[in-house]
Amino acid sequence: AQKVTQAQTEISVVEKEDVTLDCVYETRDTTYYLFWYKQPPSGELVFLIRRNSFDEQNEISGRYSWNFQKSTSSFNFTITASQVVDSAVYFCALSSWMDSSYKLIFGSGTRLLVRP
Amino acid sequence: ETGVTQTPRHLVMGMTNKKSLKCEQHLGHNAMYWYKQSAKKPLELMFVYNFKEQTENNSVPSRFSPECPNSSHLFLHLHTLQPEDSALYLCASSQVRRDQETQYFGPGTRLLVL
Numbered sequence: 001a002q003k004v005t006q007a008q009t010e011i012s013v014v015e016k017e018d019v020t021l022d023c024v025y026e027t028r029d030t031t032y033y034l035f036w037y038k039q040p041p042s043g044e045l046v047f048l049i050r051r052n053s054f055d056e057q058n059e060i061s062g063r064y065s066w067n068f069q070k071s072t073s074s075f076n077f078t079i080t081a082s083q084v085v086d087s088a089v090y091f092c093a094l095s096s097w098m099d100s101s102y103k104l105i106f107g108s109g110t111r112l113l114v115r116p
Numbered sequence: 117e118t119g120v121t122q123t124p125r126h127l128v129m130g131m132t133n134k135k136s137l138k139c140e141q142h143l144g145h146n147a148m149y150w151y152k153q154s155a156k157k158p159l160e161l162m163f164v165y166n167f168k169e170q171t172e173n174n175s176v177p178s179r180f181s182p183e184c185p186n187s188s189h190l191f192l193h194l195h196t197l198q199p200e201d202s203a204l205y206l207c208a209s210s211q212v213r214r215d216q217e218t219q220y221f222g223p224g225t226r227l228l229v230l
Contacts, residue, residue, distance in 0.1 A: 035218070043204055045221035091159070095217070102210070102217045103172075106159040 002027050004094050006107035013082055014115050021077045021110045023092030029053075032096040034068065034075045035104070039089040051075065082114045119143035120222035122207050128228045129197065137192040137225045139207030147212045148190040149219065150182060153204040165190060166212055197229045 003026040013019045025034065036048040049059065051068050059066045063080045079086055089109045095102040119142045129135050141148060150162040164172035165184040179201075181193040190207055204226050208219040 033217075037221070043206075043224040043226065045206060045208075047218055047220060050218050102212070103161065104219055108158050 002029075002094055002096065002103075002105045004092050004105055004107035006090075006092055006110050008110045009108075010111040010113070012113045012115065015084060016081050017114075018078060018080050019082050019112065019114075021079075021090050021092075021112065023075045023077065023107060025073050025075065025092070025094045027073075027094060027096060029096040032094060033102070035093040035095065036066065036075075036077050037091045037093065037106075039091065039109070041088070045091065048077075079112075082112075084114050084116055087112055087114045120207060120209055120220055122205075122222040122225050124225055125223060126226045126228075128230065129194070130230055131197060131199070133197075134193070134195040136194065137205055137207075137227075139190040139192075139209075139222055141188055141190075141207075141209035141220075141222075143209055143211075143220060145209040145211045145220075146187050147210045148184060148187070149208040149210075150190065150192050151206040151208065151221075153206060153224070154202075159206070163192075194227075197227075199229050202227055202229045 005024045008022055032053045034051045037045040038048055039045050049066055056068050056070055065078045067076045089111045091109045092107045093104045095104045121140050123138045147166045149164050152160045152162055161174050162176045163182045179196050183191040204224045206224045207222040210217050210219045
């Protein structure tokens with residue numbers, strides 16, 4: 001069975017702190033993709049990153065960085081020097097090819113509150 | 117930047133009403149999706165349209181009826197809904213490719229059923 005677990009329901013930090021959001025996944029597929037999406041209060045899910053199962057290189061994009069570790073089935077997301085605008089719900093998702101299309105399985109999300 | 121638009125953004129309806137949600141994608145994608153997001157529940161995939169053909173119906177009650185007239189437009193027709201159907205309904209689109217695929221989401225319609 002495919003599953004994504006985001007154990008942190010809610011995290012609260014003070015602006016400029018670094019924060020890491022955890023994501024653990026389960027799959028038996030050898031080819032799969034992992035995603036992070038951001039959902040601000042407006043509701044829209046904003047795509048942040050996609051990583052395929054064959055690429056374990058960590059990625060950095062500005063204040064965002066992602067750590068993919070196949071050995072622990074984890075795909076963690078770190079925000080450096082957090083800002084109030086980072087306050088949102090963050091979703092980790094797993095997709096694999098099933099029935100001629102990719103199916104996205106989402107975690108339950110982590111609500112991040114960045115206080116000024 | 118969003119290439120997926122949804123209307124209306126907010127909707128309040130009674131249990132006997134009939135309404136429709138509309139989604140339009142401007143990204144040239146060939147697949148569209150409806151998701152339901154309820155409080156305290158993970159995002160649930162409802163329907164998938166791939167090249168305008170419905171390829172997925174995740175045991176969704178018949179009071180929800182999707183329609184995909186072309187690859188850019190997707191509708192969700194609602195009738196005789198229940199209060200537990202109150203949720204955020206999100207539309208997404210993607211370009212189906214065997215080697216990679218990313219879904220892009222619209223802003224959602226917040227539905228309240230009274």
